[in-house]
Amino acid sequence: MSAIQKATAANVHLKTELPGPKARAMIARDAGVSSPSYPRDYPFVMSHGRGTEVWDVDGNRFLDFAAGIAVCSTGHAHPEVVRAVQQAASEFLHISSDYWHERMTALAERLAALAPMREPVMSFLCQSGTESVEAAIKLARYVTKRPRFIGFLGGFHGRTMGSLSFTSSKYTQQSGFAPTMPGVMHVPYPNVYRPLFAGADQGEAVLAYIRMLFERNLPPQEVAAILVEPIQGEGGYLVPPAGFLAGLRSICDEHGILLIFDEVQCGVGRTGRMFAAEHDSVAPDIMTLAKGLGSGLPIGAMVAKRRIMEQWKRGAHGNTYGGNPLACAAANATLDLVNGGMAANAAAVGTHFTGRLRELAREFPCIGDVRGRGLMIGIELIETGPDRVPARDLCQKVIERAFHNGLLLLSCGLSTVRFMPPLNVNAAQVDEAVGLLRTSLSEALSLVGK
Ligand code: PLP
Numbered sequence: 001m002s003a004i005q006k007a008t009a010a011n012v013h014l015k016t017e018l019p020g021p022k023a024r025a026m027i028a029r030d031a032g033v034s035s036p037s038y039p040r041d042y043p044f045v046m047s048h049g050r051g052t053e054v055w056d057v058d059g060n061r062f063l064d065f066a067a068g069i070a071v072c073s074t075g076h077a078h079p080e081v082v083r084a085v086q087q088a089a090s091e092f093l094h095i096s097s098d099y100w101h102e103r104m105t106a107l108a109e110r111l112a113a114l115a116p117m118r119e120p121v122m123s124f125l126c127q128s129g130t131e132s133v134e135a136a137i138k139l140a141r142y143v144t145k146r147p148r149f150i151g152f153l154g155g156f157h158g159r160t161m162g163s164l165s166f167t168s169s170k171y172t173q174q175s176g177f178a179p180t181m182p183g184v185m186h187v188p189y190p191n192v193y194r195p196l197f198a199g200a201d202q203g204e205a206v207l208a209y210i211r212m213l214f215e216r217n218l219p220p221q222e223v224a225a226i227l228v229e230p231i232q233g234e235g236g237y238l239v240p241p242a243g244f245l246a247g248l249r250s251i252c253d254e255h256g257i258l259l260i261f262d263e264v265q266c267g268v269g270r271t272g273r274m275f276a277a278e279h280d281s282v283a284p285d286i287m288t289l290a291k292g293l294g295s296g297l298p299i300g301a302m303v304a305k306r307r308i309m310e311q312w313k314r315g316a317h318g319n320t321y322g323g324n325p326l327a328c329a330a331a332n333a334t335l336d337l338v339n340g341g342m343a344a345n346a347a348a349v350g351t352h353f354t355g356r357l358r359e360l361a362r363e364f365p366c367i368g369d370v371r372g373r374g375l376m377i378g379i380e381l382i383e384t385g386p387d388r389v390p391a392r393d394l395c396q397k398v399i400e401r402a403f404h405n406g407l408l409l410l411s412c413g414l415s416t417v418r419f420m421p422p423l424n425v426n427a428a429q430v431d432e433a434v435g436l437l438r439t440s441l442s443e444a445l446s447l448v449g450k
Contacts, residue, residue, distance in 0.1 A: 011406045011436070013061035018404050019043040020058025041396075041410065042403040049076025052425045054408065062403075063433050065421040066410045070233075070265050070376070073292030074337045075422035081295045081333045088329035097125065097322040103332060104323035110335045111303050115287065116277040120306040125299065125322040129264035129290035130158025132300035133227070135317060136286045137162045137181075139304055140225035140258045143311045147182075148218065150210065150226045150257075152189040154235025154413070157227065157262055157288075166227055169234040169412070185218055189232050190240045193369045193380060194388065203244030210251060220255035225286070230276035233265035236413025237378030239371055245282040258285040258308070264300070265376070268292035269338035269423050272347030272374030279373060292338075292423075297330035342423040343374075350374040352427050353419065356434045364441050366391055366450070375423060378416040384450070390415035397444035398437075405443075407436040 019027065023045035044062070047055045052075055054064045064076070074081055088103060095101055108123040115121045124135050137149070151157070151166035158167060165180035167173050174180070187209055190202035197205035214220045226248055232238040245261075252259040261284035266276035270292055277284060285308055290300035321327075354370060357379055361367035368382035381398065383389040395415040402409045412418045417437075421429070 014406050015060050016058045018060065019045065020056065020060060022057040026057060042400055044403060044408060051075035051078075052422050052429050060406070062406050062408050063421075063429060063436065064408045065419050065425075065433055066408045067420055067422050068296060069291065069410065070270060070420040071291045071294075072296050073268055073270070073423050074295045074334055074342060075424050076296075078295060078333075078337065078424075080337060081330050084329040084333040085297065085326050088325045092325060094321070094324060096320055097318060101323070101325055101328075103325050103328035107301075107323075107328045107331050107335075110332060111289075111301060114274050114335065114339065115303050116275045116283055117285070117287075117303075117305050118283045121303050122306050122309040124302040124304075124309070124317065125328070126302070126319055127298045127321050127324070127327070128158070128300045129262075129288065130160045130163045130300075131319070132264065132288035132290050132302045133157045133163040133166070133262060134160055135302035136227070136260045136262075136288050136304075137225070138317055139286060139302065139309065139312065140260065142316060143308055144224040144256070144258060146222050146224040148223045149184045150213075150218075150223060151184050151186050152228055152232070152235075153186045154189045154191075154232055154238070155186075155227070155229055155262075156234030157229075157264075169236075185213065187213070189228075189235060189238060190244055191236075191238055192241055193238075193371070201241060201243075203241035203247060206244065207247040207251065214255070220257065223255065223257045225258040225260050226252060227260045227262060229262045229266065230280070230282075231266040231271065231373060231376060233376075234412050236380065236416045237372050237376060237418050238413075239373060242280070245277070245280045249282050252285075260284060260286040260288065262288045264288055264290045265420075266373075268334065269343035269346050270374055270376045270420065271372075272343060272350055274339060274343055276373065293334060294327050294330040295334045297324075297327040299324070299327035299331050301331075338423060345425075346374040346423040349425055349427055349430060350377065353377060353430045353434075356430060357419075360434060360438060360441075363438070364445075366394060366441070366445065372419075375419070375421055375425065377419045378412060379419075380413065381415045381417065391448075394444055394448050394450070397447050398440050401440035401443045401447070402436060405436045405440050407433055407440065409437075 026045045047057045111123045156169040157163040165184045286304040357370045369380040381391040381395045
């Protein structure tokens with residue numbers, strides 16, 4: 001038995017080889033009929049889930065530290081969310097946003113009470129992150145009557161044509177789809193681990209870069225909005241330096257530009273606060289939400305200061321499914337759970353988790369950086385040597401070996417393994433995951449010959 005086979009055999013929760021026979025059959029069935037564009041990394045075929053645990057169709061149990069790409073905020077099938085959805089389903093499945101219903105208004109009220117704007121807000125509900133970003137872009141253009149935008153290299157905002165024109169975390173997202181929406185200028189996102197600007201505060205340097213653009217190339221009076229992730233997600237789980245978001249706020253205020261925070265991934269308790277904006281006490285004009293908002297039910301929200309959103313005329317923007325009663329029921333229950341303790345749990349367990357990963361980094365020099373907030377944590381993997389060369393192959397192998405060891409993970413950036421478990425994960429589950437990660441790192445290093 002090889003070291004790798006022994007390690008896999010040591011996990012009592014794994015009953016078959018991976019993928020097992022039922023998973024293999026399902027994947028074969030799917031291959032001819034589903035789009036090959038889905039970026040699937042490993043062959044996990046879901047059967048069911050509870051909290052942070054998921055089972056595949058062959059009865060193998062995994063710890064889910066990907067949570068459906070940071071979606072299952074309250075864990076899989078949280079009983080209060082399930083009950084709320086079942087109750088809503090027993091009443092009606094759909095009516096459309098052309099009408100009113102209590103759960104939809106209640107959700108807008110909750111968002112108004114929680115939003116970090118420090119003034120009255122209104123919400124536009126939709127089904128996904130990309131649609132919430134489309135709505136934000138459209139609102140910004142509509143009210144400012146300006147054609148241009150600033151986005152960030154490494155940003156991810158979705159894949160429909162408007163949001164895609166900002167998305168730039170991976171080359172493949174843009175490749176083959178030009179032309180996207182014109183008028184979007186990308187600037188670097190501050191990266192303190194890989195400083196682009198020598199000897200400077202990376203946040204200050206990016207702010208100076210934007211000011212330089214305004215003097216030379218980009219008329220600020222033509223810029224409708226700056227769209228930014230308060231923590232860059234798909235681009236590598238980058239936490240910007242203190243003062244950066246406040247600096248963007250000042251630039252926007254100076255030039256009448258709207259500040260849009262994309263909190264689709266980092267919002268709803270993920271960073272240990274309800275919204276990532278709260279860590280820096282910066283109020284955006286518009287905020288986009290999705291993912292964790294519905295605990296798995298598809299929902300997005302574009303939340304804007306009331307004095308901005310009320311400028312939209314009737315019919316200026318709309319949709320068929322926005323405010324779907326099942327999705328609103330899930331979101332209302334989710335916000336109550338996150339506000340009622342899960343965000344605090346994310347902060348506490350996140351601190352424990354980060355500490356465990358820092359210990360691991362002392363054992364494995366290939367872990368170049370441990371960063372994040374709450375339960376939005378990344379470890380950046382590097383080649384040995386002084387240059388911090390991204391260890392892309394190693395990163396992919398770690399993700400694959402983690403699957404084979406019973407741990408679901410995803411990557412981001414060039415070579416970062418990211419951890420985004422449900423917000424109610426506990427310290428024992430984190431410790432179990434760190435053990436599986438240690439095994440996976442050792443195996444991946446031997447596979448890449450290190
Ligand atoms: N914005 C951010 C910050 C995201 O991370 C994502 C998805 O990963 C999106 C927008 C797009 O969301 P969706 O995939 O629901 O369209």
